[in-house]
Amino acid sequence: MLPEIPTNGVSAVGVSDAATISGTRTVALPPGTVEEILSRAGRPDFARWAEQVTRCGHCSRPVRLRGRVEYRSADGRQVAYSTDAEPDRLLLIRCGNRRAAVCPSCSYEYAGDMWQLLYAGAAGGRKGVPESIRSHPLVFATLTAPSFGPVHTTRADRSGGPARCRPAHGTPRLCRHGRPSWCTAIHAEDDPRLGQPICPDCYDYPTHIAFNWHAPELWRRFTIALRRTLAHQAGLTAAEFARRCRVSFVKVAEFQRRGVVHFHTLIRLDGPGEDYQPPQISVDATGLADAIRQAAVHVRLIVGMPDGTDLALRFGKQLDTQTVNGGSVGELTPEHAARYIAKYATKSAEDFGLGERRITPETLSLLDVPEHVDRLVRTAWQLGEHPAYEGLRRWVHMIGFRGHFASKSRRYSTTLGAIRGERRTYRQRQAAEHVRELLDEDTTLVVSRWEFAGVGYLSTGDTALAFSAAARARERRQAARDAA
Ligand SMILES: [Zn+2]
Ligand SMILES: [Zn+2]
Ligand SMILES: [Zn+2]
Numbered sequence: 001m002l003p004e005i006p007t008n009g010v011s012a013v014g015v016s017d018a019a020t021i022s023g024t025r026t027v028a029l030p031p032g033t034v035e036e037i038l039s040r041a042g043r044p045d046f047a048r049w050a051e052q053v054t055r056c057g058h059c060s061r062p063v064r065l066r067g068r069v070e071y072r073s074a075d076g077r078q079v080a081y082s083t084d085a086e087p088d089r090l091l092l093i094r095c096g097n098r099r100a101a102v103c104p105s106c107s108y109e110y111a112g113d114m115w116q117l118l119y120a121g122a123a124g125g126r127k128g129v130p131e132s133i134r135s136h137p138l139v140f141a142t143l144t145a146p147s148f149g150p151v152h153t154t155r156a157d158r159s160g161g162p163a164r165c166r167p168a169h170g171t172p173r174l175c176r177h178g179r180p181s182w183c184t185a186i187h188a189e190d191d192p193r194l195g196q197p198i199c200p201d202c203y204d205y206p207t208h209i210a211f212n213w214h215a216p217e218l219w220r221r222f223t224i225a226l227r228r229t230l231a232h233q234a235g236l237t238a239a240e241f242a243r244r245c246r247v248s249f250v251k252v253a254e255f256q257r258r259g260v261v262h263f264h265t266l267i268r269l270d271g272p273g274e275d276y277q278p279p280q281i282s283v284d285a286t287g288l289a290d291a292i293r294q295a296a297v298h299v300r301l302i303v304g305m306p307d308g309t310d311l312a313l314r315f316g317k318q319l320d321t322q323t324v325n326g327g328s329v330g331e332l333t334p335e336h337a338a339r340y341i342a343k344y345a346t347k348s349a350e351d352f353g354l355g356e357r358r359i360t361p362e363t364l365s366l367l368d369v370p371e372h373v374d375r376l377v378r379t380a381w382q383l384g385e386h387p388a389y390e391g392l393r394r395w396v397h398m399i400g401f402r403g404h405f406a407s408k409s410r411r412y413s414t415t416l417g418a419i420r421g422e423r424r425t426y427r428q429r430q431a432a433e434h435v436r437e438l439l440d441e442d443t444t445l446v447v448s449r450w451e452f453a454g455v456g457y458l459s460t461g462d463t464a465l466a467f468s469a470a471a472r473a474r475e476r477r478q479a480a481r482d483a484a
Pocket of ligand 2: 151152153165166183184185187193
């Protein structure tokens, strides 16, 4: 018997200070690990320990808890469950981290929850969203950043095959730093040069950082511009438009290889009420896609730079819109749109080797990052000195992006919290039923007491065992999928 406990409250406890082993990379085992593995596997409670590891989904760095569940009966207080009887007197629960680089298992669960939220808003018929939502105009859009200087990239030629990175047009010219301004390589997907500038000295680092820093505000301006554009198309004033139509959206920020954020978003038009009525203006998904492109192309945010100049920030010319739901050729299904966005929700700046913590120029030199990332971080640090960029230094590990990686307007669909709460309530109900079976009818349930005991497995040997069990579980899942 193992009662479930709320993961939210627990993961809020000073988790970040504990030593953790993260990621799934195979490394040479430190000395003593084999002994640790043998000692764990030889213990009489090994099966129970392995069960706990399975129950927390082979989490990479589970939260360790100590505690008990008590109930009152006619004879006073009784203990229904206690970690005293568990291996190491501990209960392991999921870390709940959304980042794939921190915990593949929890990030997988997070992406699944995210998918449910996205899918409910796109297809309806679940999570309190009616199926009639499918008739609302819905568009999947990607808003990118502009160019801050040429970077190494992958391209496709006319037939879709791999093409050269940056062929020289006409007579090849050196840049003013004496470097080639072309690149004739065909880069493989894992080429470390991808996303790196052709010439770092030509690259506009301050504008790049300013874009990441102001991206949340640029997005907000975009949503305002979109409402205006739609109102204008419908021949309505802003106030009249607001009485007839609401713009609902969910968006996810993703870092491109060059270290700049762009947004993947699902944008839907609803009526003004709380009950997912259709919009009271005549616009279809194609009209909405047009309005999104217009608003994204025209929106500007003027920001000050340390040298006293003004900078007009805007989205890039690469702008992708696809209508969802209509069922015509070239349209996305709600399933695909939801899957695409959910996938990006688990990525972050860790892919650049910067980790989750705040960094300074001093700690940066301890990290082994490419020159481009190094320059980005140092530029962000310098900009952060300027009063207009106050607070930026706290976000240099995110290359200046301080926004939420996933966010939504209030009425898009349910919330992530509600989905996680549902799952938790389900587990808790199961656990409560289990406990009740052991108890008399007249008992009154139940007092839980939990204490945070740390993060991660107790030894490298435990971690190695958990990771190999996770790998086996993945193989089994894959085999089951292949068989299906
Ligand atoms: Zn985890
Ligand atoms: Zn190149
Ligand atoms: Zn140059």
